[in-house]
Amino acid sequence: MSAVMERRETPATAQVKTRRRWLTRKTAPYVFISPFFILFAVFGLFPLLFTIYLSFHYWDPSTGLGGMKWVGFENFTFVLTDDWFHKSLYNTFWIALVSGVPQHLAAIPLAFFLHTRLSRWRNAVVGLYFLPFITSTVAISLVFTSLFSRDYGLINVLLTQMGQWEIAGLRPLSWVFPTENIDWNDPGYTKWVISFVVWWRYVGWNTVLYLSALQTIPKDLYEAASIDGASRRQQFWHITVPLLRPMMFLAITLSIIGNLQLFEEPFILTGGLGPGGTSIGGPDQAGKTAAMHMYATAYIESDFGTASAVAWLLFLIIAMMTWANNKAFKEKS
């Protein structure tokens, strides 16, 4: 506050000064918000419009800006009939579902448990589960690559050891666990590994969302229910779940938007660029998502026009899925 005191002037000089100022009460707010809009125009809006423009052209950036050729809808028809795009889309949806559904199936009961059972340790436990969300995706995906390696990876060691576990000369778990090391790079497993890592990263985030919604549910609802003799399970299904619906809608929407544009996790887990830069997505490209397909088309095949068409098609798909989710939730309630 001392700074204010020093700047105090007599009313007369202040008035003279205000008159000369260009930053008046009318103009100031526009000036103050302008950095956001200038930056957005240059680095947000222009790119958006430019990808639309580019998606109707053939362009290899090494030919310079003059090398753009108008091709109409050719890029779109090519992408829509391209088997690799279909495959990457299939992979994207597969991973989105297999990582997304368990995220919510784990997060809701976990949040409920934390909310009802833990008070002193709640923040610490929430923190533990949230930690994966803030970590460097690249660093942690590299660590997972090590844990999932075939011959020495800790996960294989753990799985095969558990199958060997003996009780009184019997191996009760040998049915469940593999006897041989699993090759997680095998096309049949790639998507499972990616989905697991994605699940691991976002389950805490969803838990926090649900927990914050649970905290807004009035306690007396539960008290009234338990006076009426409702069990904890009944309370969960008849009070918690219905009142969580708005948050479920939001969290699922965020999952759809996020999971359909997965890039970093599958990119690192499948080894980034293979030899020659072509085998992006691991063996048989089983882990290639649509966003990776866009990256590969642009930066490996140097076809920026087609890549822009991929980008816009993916955007439309995300928008459609979000809309469908919206519709599904509205109809039910």
Added chain:
Amino acid sequence: MERRIILDPGQWIAFMVVAVGAMIMLGPFYFMFVFATHSNTDILSVPPPVWFGGQFVANVQVLLDKLPYFWNNLGVSFYVAVITTALNLFFCSLAGYAFATYEFRFKNLLFMIVMSTLLIPPFLGMIPTTLIMTLFGWMNEPRALYLPMACSALGVFLMRQYISSAIPRELLEAARMDGCGEFATFRHIVLPLTGPAMGTLGLITFITSWNNFMTPLVVMRDMEMYTVPLALRALQGSGQVPWGAICAGSSIAVAPLLIIFILASRRLIEGMTAGALKG
């Protein structure tokens, strides 16, 4: 009202499941640090080490052999993250202040535009970013990383929320009566009072910038200018994978985030989810 907690078997199972889950969440971090202190031969033996060894310095040495610019990369990451954070704090609080306290035409519309930019998927900007940065001659330049992130919509939102609830309008009026100009009011009255929100926004921005992978991937061409995530990725490749070195590098990359998280996890979680909850 005293309530005795007696756990039935179902609740015991729930506790166990939550504990196992917490171990799954922490496990990768634990083994990242453990492997960072072991030689490659140790890591590749069966069973792998489960407790810390003494090879951390040797692993960093291997890391530096493979990535001769690693300290540079760390420097680039820090430089970009610090500048991004500083610019964000300034621009976001300025915009947040305008949205929180001024009345002006199109205010609601403009604010809606700010919030709706959160819906644009980042990958849409990937290709044109390459073009813009080439046109500006910013390839390989740190400014290509910090300028696009210099004023985030989430930041504007957080600052608006905080300023509108924490700073009384009377205070601003008083300053104006005393002849304080519009910017001076912001600089001398508002800014010093936004501490807690600045802390949260600063940490979020730092983490986001530190973890950013997509923009550096398409903008940074020389290994010398790589950020840490980009440099770490370069360790993946043909030949023997130096797991010890990778884990040492990953530990170094994750350490600042862990420190931040331990210091301010609660505030961080609240800040990060605020955009989702109220936006």
